[in-house]
Amino acid sequence: MFTVTLKSTGRRFDVAAGETVLEAAQRAGIALPYSCRAGVCGSCKATLLAGRCDYPRNPPLALDADERAHHAVLLCQAVPASDLLLEAREVASVEDIARRQLSVRVTEKRVLAPDVTGLHLQPVDGEARLQWLPGQYLDVLLDEGRRRPFSIANGPQPDGTIELHVRHVAGGGFTSRVADELAVGDVMRIEAPLGTFVAREDSERPMIFMAGGTGIAPVKAIVEHFLALGSRRTMDVYWGVRSAADLYLLPKIEQWRRQARQLRFHAVLSDVEQAAGAGWRAGLVHEAVLADYADLSGHDVYMSGPPAMIDIARHRFVAAGLPEExxxxxxxxxxxxxLAQIIAGRAGFHL
Ligand SMILES: Cc1cc2nc3c(=O)[nH]c(=O)nc-3n(C[C@H](O)[C@H](O)[C@H](O)COP(=O)(O)OP(=O)(O)OC[C@H]3O[C@@H](n4cnc5c(N)ncnc54)[C@H](O)[C@@H]3O)c2cc1C
Ligand code: FES
Known part of the structure; x- marks a missing residue:
């Protein structure tokens, strides 16, 4: 057993043999940032100040050579090989809500866009309402221990309703079932709340929200949280989609704009012809953000959506002056x- 010390707060926790730093921190009730839990997104990145760790599960694909040379580690995959001293961001706000498993019933199913299904779920009779922070996600629990993560698109409601926006993935087992078979009245088992993509209220800086496709789901939850708080901070919401039919939240966003004059909305369509016809911006959504804000040093940025968008945007935004934290x-x-199967199946992959 090894001990991990977090430099900024001095908090310490033990890591059992074979356990990752993230798993051990969660067991100890310490919230460190994470998203994919597979070593590919980089949101659990921390700096190793002392000690050694190994990557017996997935390799740290989200780290480039420069980051590794500067002792960056991925906490969702790193297994200590000695005691560790780490520089890592803690997300104290999510520590208070314990995750739990519960059964939920589908109370509404709607087609939101050509490949997006909207679901409303409610705890079955006898289950307590779920608590979560706007922006967090849940895991749908499938057989053989498999799980499928989906962001919760709303904040906690008096009637317990949980809203999901599920994009149909070609060849995807669960999302195909959602699109084709799942019906109102069906019951699913979930675990929640998960994740650290939540509102940071200890800031007065202007905010940029950037979503790709169904990435709008947690952005919606966080924006609505700031609106409910009566925040006066400037909010620029960018939503990148393929075509106009994918902009399934426009009436809701119009409500936000009426409610808060400091909120601006920018739809960015990758289908250039459609964008021109409909009067929306064309191109890639992160390029639109950078066209408007070449210097991001004064902003807080929230983003969610497809891995390719996240990966390029996190590098480009930091290069534009946005502090990583x-x-x-x-x-x-x-x-x-x-992801573990896909990574393991990659021919000729070496660390
Ligand atoms: C934190 C988080 C939040 C998310 N929130 C949302 C959300 O709000 N809305 C949303 O739409 N999505 C969201 N996602 C993405 C969502 O979880 C995935 O799209 C979903 O898990 C796909 O499940 P599936 O069973 O349909 O597909 P899977 O069966 O998992 O398959 C996915 C793809 O991988 C391929 N594949 C499967 N196994 C292999 C293999 N062994 N080798 C090669 N290829 C393989 C499949 O053909 C398919 O194309 C989120 C993801 C994360 C991490
Ligand atoms: S959570 Fe560790 S790389 Fe994504």
Whole structure:
């Protein structure tokens, strides 16, 4: 057993043999940032100040050579080989809500966009309401220990309703079932709340929200949280989609704009012809952010959506002056078990 010490707060926790630093921290009730739990998104990145760790599960794919040379480690994969001293960000706000497993019933199912299904779930009779922070996600529990993560698109409601936006992945087992078979009245088992993509209220800086596709789900929850607080901070919401039919939240966003004059909305369509026809911006959503804000040093940025968008944006935004500790994100990767199989199956992959 090894001990991990977090330099900024001095908190310490033990790590059992074979356990990752993230798993041990969660067991100790210490919230460190994470998203994919598979070593590909980089949100659990920390700096190793002393000690050694190994990567017996997935390799640390989210780290580039420069980051590794500067002693960056990925806490979701790193297994200590000695006691460790780490520089890591803690997300104290999520520590108070214990995760739990519960059964929920589908109370509403709607087609939101050509490949997106909206679901409302409610705890079955006898289950207590779920608590979570806006922006967090849940795992749908499948057989053989498999899980599928989905962001919760709303904050906690008096009637316990949990809202999901589920994109159908071609060849995807669970999302195909959601699109084709799942019906109102069906019951699912979930675990929640999970994740550290939550509102940071200890700041007065202007905020940029950037979503790709169904990445709008946790962004919606966080924006609505700031609106409910009556925040006067400037909010720029960028939503990148393929075509106009994918902009399934426009009426809701119009409500936000009426409620808060400091909120601006920017739809960015990758289908250039459609964008021109509909009067929306065309191109890649992170390029639109950078076109508007070449210097991001004064902002807080929240983003969620496809891994490719997250990966390029986190590098480009930091290069545009955004301090890494003010970049909050969830990367919509496939489930950890699926990514582990894909990574293991990569021919000729070496660390
Ligand atoms: C924190 C987080 C939050 C998320 N929130 C949302 C959300 O709000 N909305 C949303 O739409 N999505 C979200 N996602 C993404 C979502 O979890 C995935 O799209 C979902 O898990 C896919 O499940 P599936 O069973 O349909 O597909 P899977 O069966 O997991 O398959 C995914 C893809 O991998 C391929 N595949 C499977 N196994 C292998 C293998 N062994 N080798 C090669 N290829 C393989 C499949 O063909 C398919 O194309 C989130 C992801 C994360 C990490
Ligand atoms: S790389 Fe560790 S959570 Fe994504």
């Amino acid at each position: 003010r970049l909050y994100y969830d990367s919509f990767d496939y489930a950890p078990d699926v």
